[in-house]
Amino acid sequence: MDIxxxxxxxxxxxxxxxxxxxxxxxxxxxxxxxxIPRSVKLVYKRDGxxxxxVDMPYVFSVFESSVYxxxxxxxxxxxxxxxxxxxxxxxxxxxxxxxPENLGGKGEISFQPPSHSFQVTVYSDEYxxxxxxxxxxxxQIFPDRFCNGNEDxxxxxxxxxxxxxxxxxxxxxxxxxxxxxxxxxxFFGGNLKGIIKxxxxxxELGITVLYLNPIFKAASxxxxxxxxxxxxxxxxxxxxxxxxxxxxxxxxxxxxxLDGVFNHxxxxxxxxxxxxxxxxxxxxxxxxxxxxxxxxxxxxxxVYESWWGMTTLPQIEEHSEALREYLLSGKDxxxxxxxxxxxxxxxxxxxxxxxxxxxxxxxxxxxxVDPEAxxxxxxxxxxxxxxxxxxxxxxxxxxxxxxxxxxxxxxxxIDFVLxxxxxxxxxxxxxxxxxxxxxxxxxxxxxxxxxxxxxxLVTLMGGVPDRHAVDREHQAHFxxxxxxxxxxKKRAKLVYGMVxxxxxxxxxxxxxxxGMQGYGDPFCRACFPWDNMDEVDPGAEMREWIKKLxxxxxxxxxxxxxxxxxxxxxxxxxxxxxxxxxxxxxILINCGGEHRDARLDAAxxxxxxxxxxxxxxxxxxxxxxxxxxxxxxxxxxxMVVFKA
Numbered sequence: 001m002d003i004x005x006x007x008x009x010x011x012x013x014x015x016x017x018x019x020x021x022x023x024x025x026x027x028x029x030x031x032x033x034x035x036i037p038r039s040v041k042l043v044y045k046r047d048g049x050x051x052x053x054v055d056m057p058y059v060f061s062v063f064e065s066s067v068y069x070x071x072x073x074x075x076x077x078x079x080x081x082x083x084x085x086x087x088x089x090x091x092x093x094x095x096x097x098x099x100p101e102n103l104g105g106k107g108e109i110s111f112q113p114p115s116h117s118f119q120v121t122v123y124s125d126e127y128x129x130x131x132x133x134x135x136x137x138x139x140q141i142f143p144d145r146f147c148n149g150n151e152d153x154x155x156x157x158x159x160x161x162x163x164x165x166x167x168x169x170x171x172x173x174x175x176x177x178x179x180x181x182x183x184x185x186x187f188f189g190g191n192l193k194g195i196i197k198x199x200x201x202x203x204e205l206g207i208t209v210l211y212l213n214p215i216f217k218a219a220s221x222x223x224x225x226x227x228x229x230x231x232x233x234x235x236x237x238x239x240x241x242x243x244x245x246x247x248x249x250x251x252x253x254x255x256x257x258l259d260g261v262f263n264h265x266x267x268x269x270x271x272x273x274x275x276x277x278x279x280x281x282x283x284x285x286x287x288x289x290x291x292x293x294x295x296x297x298x299x300x301x302x303v304y305e306s307w308w309g310m311t312t313l314p315q316i317e318e319h320s321e322a323l324r325e326y327l328l329s330g331k332d333x334x335x336x337x338x339x340x341x342x343x344x345x346x347x348x349x350x351x352x353x354x355x356x357x358x359x360x361x362x363x364x365x366x367x368x369v370d371p372e373a374x375x376x377x378x379x380x381x382x383x384x385x386x387x388x389x390x391x392x393x394x395x396x397x398x399x400x401x402x403x404x405x406x407x408x409x410x411x412x413x414i415d416f417v418l419x420x421x422x423x424x425x426x427x428x429x430x431x432x433x434x435x436x437x438x439x440x441x442x443x444x445x446x447x448x449x450x451x452x453x454x455x456x457l458v459t460l461m462g463g464v465p466d467r468h469a470v471d472r473e474h475q476a477h478f479x480x481x482x483x484x485x486x487x488x489k490k491r492a493k494l495v496y497g498m499v500x501x502x503x504x505x506x507x508x509x510x511x512x513x514x515g516m517q518g519y520g521d522p523f524c525r526a527c528f529p530w531d532n533m534d535e536v537d538p539g540a541e542m543r544e545w546i547k548k549l550x551x552x553x554x555x556x557x558x559x560x561x562x563x564x565x566x567x568x569x570x571x572x573x574x575x576x577x578x579x580x581x582x583x584x585x586x587i588l589i590n591c592g593g594e595h596r597d598a599r600l601d602a603a604x605x606x607x608x609x610x611x612x613x614x615x616x617x618x619x620x621x622x623x624x625x626x627x628x629x630x631x632x633x634x635x636x637x638x639m640v641v642f643k644a
Contacts (some may be wrong), residue, residue, distance in 0.1 A: 001031075001032070001033045001034045001089075001094070001109070002031070002033050003029065003030070003031050003032075003064070003085075003087065003094070003096045004029070004030045004031075004065075004106065004111055005027070005028070005029045005030075005096055005106075005107055005118070006105055006106050006107075006124075006163055006628050007098075007105060007107075007118045007119075007435060008104060008105045008431055008435055009186070009474065011028060011029055012027070012028045012029070012030075013025065013026070013028070016435070017121075017434065017435050018120070018121035018122070018123060018384070018396075018435075018436065018437060018438040018439070019074055019120065019121070019122060019123075019124075020122070020123060020124065020127075021074065021075070021077070021122065021124060021125055022037055022073060022074060022075075022076050023074045023075045023122075023398035024071050024072070024074070024139075025072055025073075025074060025120060026069060026070075026071045026072065027049065027056070027069070027070050027071070027072065027083065028059075028067055028069045028579065028626050029042075029056060029067075029068045029069075029085050029096065029297075030062065030065040030066065030067050030068075031065065031066050031068065031087060032064055032066070032554050033488075034087065034089045034094075035089065035090060035150075037087050037088055037089050037356045038088040038089065038090070038296070039055065039086075039087075039088045040055070040056040040058075040068040040085065040086075040087050040088075040238065041053045041054060041056060041072045041085065041086045041087075041088075042054050042056050042072065042083060042085060043083060043084050043085065043086055043113075043321075044072060044082065045081070045082055045083075046075055046079060046080070046081055047079050047080040047081070047082065047137040047392055048392070048631075050252070053086070053176050054070055054072065054494055055070070056068035056069060056070040056085075057069065057070070057082055058241075060612055062297065063143055064072065073204070074122045075122055075390040077122070078122055078123050078124050078393075078394065078397030078399075079122055079394070079397065080120065080121060080384075080385060080392070080400055081119075081120040081122060081485070082117035082119060082120075083118050083120070083271045084096060084097035084098070084107075084113070084114050084117045084118065084398040085097075086113075087167075087435060089194075090569065092111070093111075094109055094110070094111060094113065095109070095110045095111070095112025095113055095114050095553065096108070096109055096110075097110060097113075097116050097117050097118065097119055097572065098114065098116035098118045098119075099190065101428070102116045103428045103429065103431075103432040103437045104118060104431070104432050104436070105230040105428060105431065105432070105435075106369070108323045111253065118438055118444035119384070119385060119435075121384050121396065121436055121437070122397075122398050123396055123438040123638075124398025124399065125353070125398060125439075126398060127396075127397075127398035127399075127438060127440050128347075128350070128440060129374070129403065129404060129440040129441060129443075129444040130372045130373070130402065130444070132255070132376050133209070133345070133374045133402070133444055133505060134402070134444050134560055134561050135208075135427055135557065135560045135561070136208045136209040136505045137206050137207055137209065137388055137412070137500075137505070137506055137508075137550050138203060138207070138208075138209040138210070138211055138257075138372055138446060138505050138506065138507040138508070138551065138592060139158075139205070139207040139209070139210055139211070139507070139508050139509075139510065140211045140212075140213070140448070140452070140507055140508070140509045140510060141195060141208075141210060141211070141212050141213065141510050142190075142213045142222075142234050142452050142525050143190050143191065143192070143194075143195070143212060143213060143215055143223075143511065144188055144189070144190040144221045144235070144236075144528060145171075145188055145510070145525055145527045145528060146185055146190045146191040146194055146195060146197050146198070146528050146582055147190055147191075147193060147194030147195065147197060147365055147528060147559065148167065148188075148190055148193075148194050148300035148446070148508050149191055149192070149193025149195070149197045149528065150167055150189075150191070150193065153167065153189060153190045155187065156187075156189075156191055156234060156235050156236065156582075157233070157234035157235035157239065157447060159234075159235065161219075162185045162186070162187050162379075162433065163178070163186040163187065164187060164189070165186050165188050166171075166188075167188055167189065167608050168526075168527050168529060168531075169188075169527075170187060170476065170521070170523075170526065171188075171525055171526060172522070173472050173475075173476055173522055173523070174210060174472070175612060176449050177404070183220070184220040184221050184222055184522075184630070185220060185221065186220065186221060187221050187235065187384060188221075188527050189235075189439035189577050190236075190527075191235065191236045191237055191241075191562070192215070192232070192236050192237035192241045192242060192245050193237060193241060195210070195212075195245055196241075196245050196248050196604060199248055199249055199254065200252075200559045200567065202228075203252040203253070203254065203255075203457075204346070204507075204547070205513060205543070205546060205547055206546070206547055206550025206551060206553075206554065207508070207550075207570065208253055208254055208255065209254065209255050209256075209257060209344075210254055210255070210256050210257065211257045211259070211376075211446075211504065212231065212256065212257070212258060212259060213259050213452055214226065214259045214261055214297050215233060215236050215242070215259075216228060216229055216230075216231065216232065216233060217230075217231050217232070217235060218266055218269075219266055219268045219347075220266075222259065222452070222525075223259075223261075224261050224313075224349065225264075225265070225266030225267075225268070225312060225313055226261050226264075226266055226269060227265075227267070227268060227269040227270060227278070228268050228269065228270050228278075229334040230334070230337075232593060235249070236379070238596075239341065240589060242338075242341060242342065242631045243341050243342050244576045245342075245343065246341065246343065249349075255345075256342065256343050256344055257343065257344060257345040257346065257347055257374065258338055258343045258345070258346055258347070259345040259346075259347050259349060259360075259378070260348050260349060261349045262316065262327060262348065262349070262354060262358075262362070262385055263315065263316060263349065263350045263353045263354055264307040264313040264314060264315045264316055264349060265294075265314060265316065266282070266312060266313065267311075267312050267314055269282070269302060269551075271283060271284065271291040271294055272284050272295065272314050273283075273285055274495045282518070283297075283301075283314075284304075284314075285297045285301070290322065290416075291323075293320040293321075293322055293323065293325045293466025294312050294316055294317055294320050294322070295315070295316065295317055296315060296317050301531055301594040302398065307350075307353075309354065309444070310414050312619045318354060318357075318358045318479055324358070325419075326342070327362075327561060328358070328361045328362050328364075328365045328366050329361055329364070330517045333365055334375075335362055335365050335366050335368045335613065336366070336368070339366060339369045339370050339373055340369055341407065343373075343515045344370070344372075344373055345366075345373045345374035345375060345376065345402075346362075346366065346373070346375055346376070347376040347377075347378065347405075347446075348362070348375065348377045348378060348401075349378055350376050350378055350388060351377035351395075351401070351432060352378075352379055352388040352393065353378075353388065353389075353616070354622065355391075356393065356394050357398065359377075359395075359400045359401065360399050360400055360642045362375070363375055363399060363400055363401075364399075368542055369398070373572065374402045374403060374444070375400075375401050375402045375403070376401065376403040376404060376405065376446050377395060377401045377403070377404045377405070377406065378404070378405050379395065379404040379406075379407070380407040381407070381408065382397060382408060382432070382433065382436060383395045383401070383404040383437070383441075384437050385386065385436065388606055395441075396437060396438050396441045396549070397439075400569055401441070402440075402441065402444050403443075403444040403446050403505070404443055404445060404446065404628060405446050405448050405451075406433075406445040406446060406447045406504055407448070408429065408433060409429075409430065409447055409499075409502070410432065410443070410447075410448060410449055410454075410464055411429075411582065412429040412430060413426075413449065413495050413498060413499065414449075414461075414495070415461055415470050416572075416574070417461065417495050417498075417591045418460075418461070418463055418491070418591075418599050419572050419592060420569055420589055421594070422569075422570075422572060423568070423569040423570055423571060423572060423573055424569045424570070425573065426574060427566045428607065430462040430502075431547065431566070433445075434503075442503055442608035443503050443504065443560070443561050444504070444505065445503070445504035445505065446504070446505050446507050447499050447502065447504040447505060447506050447507055448507045448509070449495055449496070449499060449507070449508075449509070449512070450509035450512050450524065450597050451519065452509075452510055452524060452525055453521060454465055454467075454516040454521070454524065454525075455518065455519050455520055455523050456509065456516055456517055456519060456526060457492045457495060457496075457509075458477075458480065458485075458489060458492050458512075458513075458515045458516065458517050458522045458558075459517045459518055459519060460478065460490050461470075461487075461489070461491035461492045461495070462480040462484050462487075462488040463488075464478065464480075464519075467519050467520040470519075475519035475520070476519075476523065477589060478519060479517055480635075487593075487605075487637070489515050489541070489542065489561070490605050490616075490637040491591070491637065492512075492515060492542070493545050493616065494589060494616075494637060494638075494639050494641070495547060496508070496512075496545070496549060496618075497545075497549060497589070497639040498587070498589060498639070499586070500550065500553050500559075500640060501553070501578060501587045502561060502564065502578075503560075503561075503564045503578075503643065504578075506553070508546065509524075511528050511529070511643075513540075513542055513543050513546045514526075514529065514533055514536045514537040514543065515536060515537050515542045516529070516536060523586065535562050548614060549614075552613070552614055554587070556582070557580055557583075557585045558578045558580040558582065558583040558584065558585060559578050559585060562578040562580040562581050562583070563577075563578070563580065564576060564577070564578055565577055567601065567602060568588070568598050568599070568600050568601075569584060569594060570598070571592070572590060572591040572592035572596070573588070573589065573590045573591075573592070573596045573598050574588075574589050574591075575587065575588045575589070575598065575600055577602070577605055579605065579644075583643070583644075584605060584607060584643070584644035585635035585641055585642065585643055585644065586600065586607070586610060586615070586641075586642040587639065587641050587642070588632060588634055588638075588639070588640045588642070589602070589634075589638070589639045590634035590636060590638045590639075591635065591637070592636060592637075593636045595633060595634065595635060595636060596633075596634045597631065597632070597633060597634070598631075598632045598633075598634050599629065599630070599631055599632075600629070600630040600631075600632060601629055602625075602629075602630060602644070603626065603627060603629065604628075604630025605628070606628070607644040608624060608625055608626060608627075608628055608642065609622070609625075610622070610624075610630060610642040610643070610644055611623075611642060611643050611644075612640060612641075612642060613642060613643045614636045614641040615638065615640035615641060616635070616637070616639050616640070617635055617638060623642075625627075
């Protein structure tokens with residue numbers, strides 16, 4: 001018996017992918033070798049609802065397979081629709097559902113109702129995401145480690161409770177280095193003036209979006225322990241400096257996105273004020289505090305809910321109306337204030353720990369001030385079907401997020417370029433995102449590779465052990481060099497080459513354009529080596545690669561919002577197309593260390609000529625094929641961009 005449904009082929013499901021309200025979707029199933037089934041049924045349900053069984057009539061035959069078909073009108077509300085198939089034969093009932101990896105595409109037969117169903121994402125036809133962001137190239141900055149804008153290197157803020165470090169030293173990573181307790185209070189002096197100073201550098205690199213890790217007043221160097229949402233941390237500057245940064249960046253076509261940490265504050269904050277360092281009555285100090293309802297106390301004042309049990313990060317009570325008015329909905333709410341002062345959006349820290357009603361209210365508040373502001377969530381999995389704390393999240397239904405940090409793409413790229421998976425598996429993972437995400441979100445994904453939370457790209461491309469598998473002492477002293485470093489940089493160039501050419505917004509972590517190394521926090525948070533850039537990146541090889549990629553991406557909207565599909569996916573060689581009404585590009589990548597032959601079938605795209613535009617090899621070639629079939633030789637660790 002042979003049964004098939006492929007959720008990515010329009011023959012089987014039309015239209016393919018996520019759909020808007022009330023769209024009629026046609027489902028098909030082919031059956032061969034089962035005689036004449038007694039019945040073929042489509043079983044579907046809205047997320048959390050009851051199964052509905054509808055007959056699928058026979059419509060025609062294809063190559064001895066019988067085709068069964070049924071059209072179903074999708075709901076008039078946003079959410080997920082799940083479906084599978086039930087086939088009754090003379091020998092019993094068989095089922096056809098999604099594959100065990102839940103990646104869509106071809107499914108599998110089972111003899112009991114499948115544990116994995118196919119997914120249809122239904123979203124609002126009013127869901128829009130900012131066009132400027134889709135065309136962007138982002139750069140993430142950890143402010144304390146990027147640049148000190150004071151000519152004499154002086155620290156701002158006049159704090160006496162910190163450890164002042166020399167620029168370029170390794171961040172502290174042991175409790176004894178902080179005096180016995182790990183405090184994250186070693187500082188290197190980076191500030192907003194430093195970012196302003198380096199705007200020409202960022203503009204030359206091709207950057208159009210700056211995502212800043214938290215810049216609001218807080219005790220730590222990372223600032224995820226917010227002390228006051230109302231003011232810039234004095235070590236970074238002040239409100240005037242922030243507005244200047246936004247103005248000067250805008251002149252260069254660069255927008256600023258802020259990190260919003262709204263799930264928790266610091267215990268050393270004006271709202272909690274555990275240590276009495278603020279001129280306020282904090283929730284820890286009194287039940288009569290205006291901030292008391294902001295937190296969840298189990299035994300006042302010493303036992304309270306905190307983020308992952310870290311008592312320095314008391315968790316916010318999102319149901320507090322006073323809190324939401326202050327942060328989200330009030331006339332001068334925090335999310336509105338900083339947009340008015342020049343920011344172009346928010347990245348929401350641990351958004352999966354914020355309830356849907358909170359995120360909806362946040363979006364409403366932000367969009368009231370600037371409908372074109374972007375809202376990005378930190379989600380590490382497929383955000384379309386994410387479940388957090390037992391609740392299906394509604395990020396992409398149309399009234400929450402514009403984008404998420406694309407960790408699934410990061411994982412797929414790293415595994416593919418390191419040859420842990422082949423091109424076929426890589427394509428499955430990427431096409432699953434395309435299938436599940438609404439188009440407005442898919443083309444707005446923040447495609448991060450390195451970040452403040454994970455290993456730097458070049459370190460990963462050395463094929464190193466996972467950071468959780470080695471101790472911090474090993475991480476602190478680890479450094480690639482020689483041949484291993486050369487190969488790691490070649491692989492890193494491939495990763496950024498693919499990120500720049502794929503849907504979504506490429507995001508460079510500060511210093512990755514040099515090939516900086518570093519394991520996880522705090523080793524990925526080292527200072528930008530302004531005084532020895534050429535030592536880290538000899539001949540500006542990595543920088544020039546990034547600049548050329550950025551310029552190429554900006555040259556055609558086909559490379560940002562154009563259609564995306566695969567052309568070749570065998571072994572460690574992958575090829576894909578980006579196209580719109582004006583331009584067509586084919587990108588060919590070989591992640592392996594050996595030459596490989598590739599047969600690119602571009603006939604269905606009407607392509608009969610390919611011209612080398614850019615790549616790891618400087619040789620420029622033109623290929624012509626009357627039938628649209630091209631035979632290519634892919635060099636080791638290579639990427640070539642062809643213009644059709």
